Amino acid sequence: MKKRILSVLMGAVMCLGLCGCSKTEDTDWNYIMNKGEAVIGITYYEPMNYLDENGELTGFETEFTKAVCEKLGVTPKFQVIDWKKKEIELKSKTIDLIWNGLTVTEDRKENMAFSTTYLKNRQVILIKKDNAEKYTDTKSMAGASVAYEGGSAGETAASADETLKDCKQVSCDAQKDAVLEVKAGTADIGIVDYTLARSSVESEDFADLMILENVQLMDEYYAVGVRLEDTETLAKINQAIDELAKDGTLLELAKKYGVDDIYAL
Numbered sequence: 001m002k003k004r005i006l007s008v009l010m011g012a013v014m015c016l017g018l019c020g021c022s023k024t025e026d027t028d029w030n031y032i033m034n035k036g037e038a039v040i041g042i043t044y045y046e047p048m049n050y051l052d053e054n055g056e057l058t059g060f061e062t063e064f065t066k067a068v069c070e071k072l073g074v075t076p077k078f079q080v081i082d083w084k085k086k087e088i089e090l091k092s093k094t095i096d097l098i099w100n101g102l103t104v105t106e107d108r109k110e111n112m113a114f115s116t117t118y119l120k121n122r123q124v125i126l127i128k129k130d131n132a133e134k135y136t137d138t139k140s141m142a143g144a145s146v147a148y149e150g151g152s153a154g155e156t157a158a159s160a161d162e163t164l165k166d167c168k169q170v171s172c173d174a175q176k177d178a179v180l181e182v183k184a185g186t187a188d189i190g191i192v193d194y195t196l197a198r199s200s201v202e203s204e205d206f207a208d209l210m211i212l213e214n215v216q217l218m219d220e221y222y223a224v225g226v227r228l229e230d231t232e233t234l235a236k237i238n239q240a241i242d243e244l245a246k247d248g249t250l251l252e253l254a255k256k257y258g259v260d261d262i263y264a265l
Helices: 002-025 028-035 060-072 083-091 153-160 175-184 194-201 231-246 249-256
Strands: 037-042 075-080 097-103 112-114 119-128 145-149 168-172 189-193 209-211 219-227
Touching (some): 028 037, 037 083, 060 097, 060 231, 060 249, 083 219, 097 119, 119 153, 119 175, 119 194, 145 175, 175 189, 175 194, 175 209, 189 194, 194 209, 219 231
Parallel strands (some): 037 075, 037 097, 145 168, 145 189
Antiparallel strands (some): 112 219, 119 209, 119 219
């Protein structure tokens, strides 16, 4: 009888121990730590995450991510995703973080948590220089075709404008594709992040394009996207961002990639 009671008690203790381990392993932070890597959802666009002349991934967000992950003790694994499916990818754990000029919005707050914001960006309109007299404000764009990345802040900006929302909509897989649509003349205007627009018009390949500086669309803040319930990883990322801001590393990266004019820390 005593042996039977002892056996039951030992079984109960083992069960509690296993349950405790399971609970620990089920947290997002432990899930990432056990893998030893954080899968980062990105798209390619300069100057955030892009391929250099040697085919190596580089950019402000790329180096920023590596610096934070070094502090966290994990290896970043960059994975190109369909931007329209980013929330699904994050929730299903196909990726662990979204780190790619991600705009903070109220709608997105329902599906993910956001880190400390670090850049104040804005949506701008790209046109061909030949159309500078034709397109002077959004009202003059009635009947035009407008390109943007599907599921991006560019699409939100187009939907929010009384004229642009009734234009022919050209939804692209990536922001750079929206720029190419304007370049090719298959779209009259493009709505993209200021960071990408400026990088584009400063290059020889897009010297025929210009930013319509007098048109104000929407300001936005960039942050890292984390799974909604993952408070532990979020806190660690915020601490790392704070440290990189205080020691000047983040500002130096912003200067290196030409985004120091919109640096927000």
